[in-house]
Amino acid sequence: MTKSAFVALIALLTATHLVSQEVTFEEYDLSNGLHVILHNDDTAPLVTTSVMYHVGGKDRTEGRTGFAHFFEHLLFEGSKNIERGKWFEIVSSNGGQNNANTTQDRTYYYEVFPSNNLELGLWLESERMLHPVIDQIGVDTQQEVVKEEKRLSYDNRPYGQLIIEVGKSLFKKHPYKDPNIGYMKDLDAATLNDVVAYNAKYYVPNNAVLVVAGNIDIPQTKKWVKAYFGDIPRGEAVTRNYPKEDPITQESRIQTYDPNIQIPAYVIAYRTPGFRERDAYVLDMISTYLSDGQSSKLYKKMVDDQKQAVQVGAFNVGQEDYGMYLVYALPVGETTGETLIAEMEEEIAKVRTELITERDHQKLLNKFENSFVNSNSSVAGIANSLARNYLLYGDTDLINKEIEIYRSISREEIQEVADKYFKPNQRVIIDYLPKEAQAN
The missing domain is CATH 3.30.830.10 (Metalloenzyme, LuxS/M16 peptidase-like)
Structure with missing residues (x-):
């Protein structure tokens, strides 16, 4: 076999392998604006339920930085039907794992369960979206959690401030100039009304996408999605108009x-x-x-x-x-x-x-x-x-x-x-x- 023929064969095999990796999915919208994506994969008896909200560190007003990251923690406090502090216990006792993370642009919550607990995962995320408990106790508790995280991950960690300094140096107008975790003085100054208003603005179905991926029955999953999320009220449309940065023209x-x-x-x-x-x-x-x-x-x-x-x-x-x-x-x-x-x-x-x-x-x-x-x-x-x-x-x-x-x-x-x-x-x-x- 010539060298060129061998290279062509390798390219063909690589392309064939990548085609075999194609991810199939189905997507649609509920009447309240929630976008839903379903992906069936029966290779393992697991299912991931996840919700990504289009809200991140940049979504704030001056003097109220860090709210999205704060909410990453706050929305695990509990809900109308989940007792305070029981969220992680419910997940682990049913064989699952869960977590969340926040960037400057979005917040992501997810659970991984044995596939027979899909309905539980959907219920948990609908509880988070529909009626989380947001009160002064939760706000005070999570303020301390975030402060400790800031101390460990930024203030007392070698090179922990480096990326923050880069943001400050590159952005003068856009909210990217401020750290995703925010400034603690802003969280300390936040009132309960500020926090409730932030939740009502951003954590709504029309500002989110629900993904269910794993060993699922598509028709049954659709029924559960409608049952748990269909009646959640649509929020006001989120509009963004952040200032544009001037070009950098001098070192x-x-x-x-x-x-x-x-x-x-x-x-x-x-x-x-x-x-x-x-x-x-x-x-x-x-x-x-x-x-x-x-x-x-x-x-x-x-x-x-x-x-x-x-x-x-x-x-x-x-x-x-x-x-x-x-x-x-x-x-x-x-x-x-x-x-x-x-x-x-x-x-x-x-x-x-x-x-x-x-x-x-x-x-x-x-x-x-x-x-x-x-x-x-x-x-x-x-x-x-x-x-x-x-x-x-x-x-x-x-x-x-x-x-x-x-x-x-x-x-x-x-x-x-x-x-x-x-x-x-x-x-x-x-x-x-x-x-x-x-x-x-």
Whole structure:
């Protein structure tokens, strides 16, 4: 067999494998605006019930930051029919697991149960949406929970403030300038009326998507969905009109200090487009090219060969309205920040001005093929993807066709996008320093 024939055979087998991974689903709307997505998978006796609300850290007014993250905790307090503090007990005693998470753009709640407990999962999420108990006791309790989380994950964690400082430096008008977890003074100042109003505005069926994925009977599931969610009142339409950022046209540099670190970090940050834009997919590929694995350009050069950095990386922080692109390094020994910044810029400049090799391009495509397959390897992962693709991207079927976007990205497009966003006059440099350096 010739080399070209062998390559063609491998491509055919890969394409056949990916087609076999296609996720089938059915979607429809209830009369109250709740979007429903059902996916049947009978390979394991499990089911995931999940609700994603289109509300995140950016959805707030000035002086009331962090509400979406706060609600991630608050809506586990209990409901009209669930005694306070019993939510997790109900789930675990019925063989299930549950959790929630919040970003700047959405909040996601989910349960994984044995499939014979599907109705229980639907009831729990309908209770959360229909009549959660929101009172002063719950507000006071969860304020303390959030404060402790902030202390552990941000205030007292090495480099815990880094991403927050990047947001502050890249955004001056848009709510992305403030951390997803919010400022504790804002939560302390919040009244019960503030909290109740926030719930009524955002945690409504027409601002959410329900996904049921796993070993399910579709007709029966539809009956339960209608029974548990059909009578929940529609809320007012949520409108968003966040201020636009002015373009960054001049490099700026800031210094910030962290008492929890001994090794500084040097960051080059750029403001990038929201994750629905095609350019955002290209930026994902660039970050993989620069820093994914020990053979990546930044790691091999600065860690392995030149031994200038103990750690180096590049990643694209995808968000709905704007993204953030970070390249960072932590020095070895006496290596200066200026040296690290110059070395990182050298690799970024190569992507701006030169085509990556055909071999590196093929490696990138292979990595994204593998990532695509792995993302659909579990029912819980499928449920998350279905919810996200519908709610944030407006296209549920991205779960099957997103890989085609990556496949279509050429070497020329990678260079073009790098040159578009990574010019030196469009960047912010952050010196993230140990606290003791502030006194010197």
